Amino acid sequence: MSDRTTAEPASAAPSDADERDLGTTDHTHVTGRGFALLGQGIREQRFLFSLSVIGSVLYGAMTVADAWVLGWATDHVIRPSFARGEIAKGALAGAIALFLAVAILRGLGVIGRRLIGGVVFYRLIADYRRRVTRKYLSLPMAWHHRHPTGQLLSNANADVEATWSVFMPLPMAVGVIAMLVAAIVAMLAADVVLTIVGLIVFPALFAINVFYQRWLSPKVSYAQSLRGDVSSVAHESFDGALVVKSLGREADETERFTKVTHELRDANIAVGRIRSMFDPLLEALPNLGILLVIVLGVGRVASGAADPGDVVQVAYLFTVVAFPVRAIGWVLGELPRSVVGWERVSSVLDAEGSMAYGSRTLPGGGPVALDIDGLTFGYADGDRDVLRGIDVEVEPGKVIAVVGATGSGKSTLTSLLTRLVDPQHGAIRVDGHDIRELSHAELAKAIAVVPQATFLFDDSVRENVTLGGDFSDEDVWAALRTVQADGFVARLPAGLDAELGERGTTLSGGQRQRLSLARALVRRPRLLVMDDATSAVDPEVEQRILKALAAHTADDDGPTVLVVAYRKATIALADEVVFLDDGVIADRGSHDELVARSADYRNLVNAYDHAREVES
């Protein structure tokens, strides 16, 4: 019975709607696709899977051998001992040696099956998680915009696990087939009549199991998807604790949580109900078989048609084979869930539209000339172009500010500059080369973006700045100095080694932004794109940062800068300002020129500064 824990299917949490998917899937197709999936996994882990099956077959053969040894010992050791009143020492030693040899081989079989079978399962999961994650990283932002984070997490986690969980009981199921053949042969050799009982009990056990698993599996999947819902509601409540508490929504949140936990409770009870119906039946059937064997066997021994050893052997076979036979049921019952998991996983792996990169590298070093030429872009799910006919030229080392009302397309422009998305029309060139021709590595090296929302990893300051890149501590400190972050980092107890906690929660918003800026600068980009990247930094520090950047640029050491800016003082530092209005360039020139000639611009920058003054 101890096999139960390892051989039962892994209860991977599947993602939403498994219940519906399983309910509507045609079982014949599912079985066909399920077997194709098994073939795929076996091919990919050919060697280890074969080893685990050998282990399983060895285990099966030795289980049957164990029954045979028991029968042999009954006839050659126990019965003669009772008959003669003394133990036949030679036969006893032989029986002990046989039991030991079988036990050792059986143990080796179990190790092979469980250990190597486990390795196959975990390798498949790790491999497919890597493939899915790698695919995510290669898919364009347009694809990501269409797929919520929760779904991506579930694809990489629960769906991959659901796909391969069938590999947990698979080696055992394959071994069980060998075990069954050997058991039937052993029973036939022992007693044909008693074998007929086996031929009724085992197929019945197997059929009930398949039916049971088919009924249970979608219910288990559904319960597990609800478990995912419970944790996502809890996660959201904890994440938004500030909002929940400050707006006094605790009771509503508790109610939302209660609703989903009650659904989970009901789903688990439904699973328990089915289990409570089938488990006793599955446990009872082999015992009824044993009873039948003993009743029939006693009669056959009395009539001299069978030896007691044969009856003991067949009865024992019933006890040891009955449980493993259920592994075949687990495999067949798991197949529909695996197929659903695989459909979700392959929808990611087969997704089209990976960014195609060129192979060009940019000659020379230092700041680049930027040329945005006739750029037009619309989001795939949007009903209109967000940017239309944008033309901007920036000389190397100059600072250009992009100013515009909310929703005018500033962040979209920064996404285009780093090829998170590509334009439908027009081109972006650096030093005359279309950025689509640059190799991926060159693009990442030459152009750095500091996004509006800062993201820090739960890691040290150093790792957050270098992101694993090969930079010396000197480089890191230099970048920190430019962004005026050297002071507070030096004051952290562990300095560069200080751990920042999840999303950098141990730092203030302004400190986080400065680290995010340092991360871009340490790479010495040739074009730096800042999307409102200093909004949480106080104006005076922001001025110092921008001046330090400008000083580097003046030494031909710094990048060309495109900055989405709001504060008048920041905008005034730019060599030129591009004023975006609803996706088109409404005006451009120096800040003073725009203030003098554009009422809209004037109103906007005044409103910004006023709003920020009120905020602070």
Ligand SMILES: Nc1ncnc2c1ncn2[C@@H]1O[C@H](COP(=O)(O)OP(=O)(O)OP(=O)(O)O)[C@@H](O)[C@H]1O
């Ligand atoms: N992923 C997206 N899918 C569809 N539409 C989008 C997406 N991101 C932005 N938009 C739309 O594109 C337009 C421009 O958005 P964008 O974020 O570029 O504006 P913005 O000027 O940076 O605004 P803000 O100052 O508020 O950050 C908006 O109308 C917005 O609704």
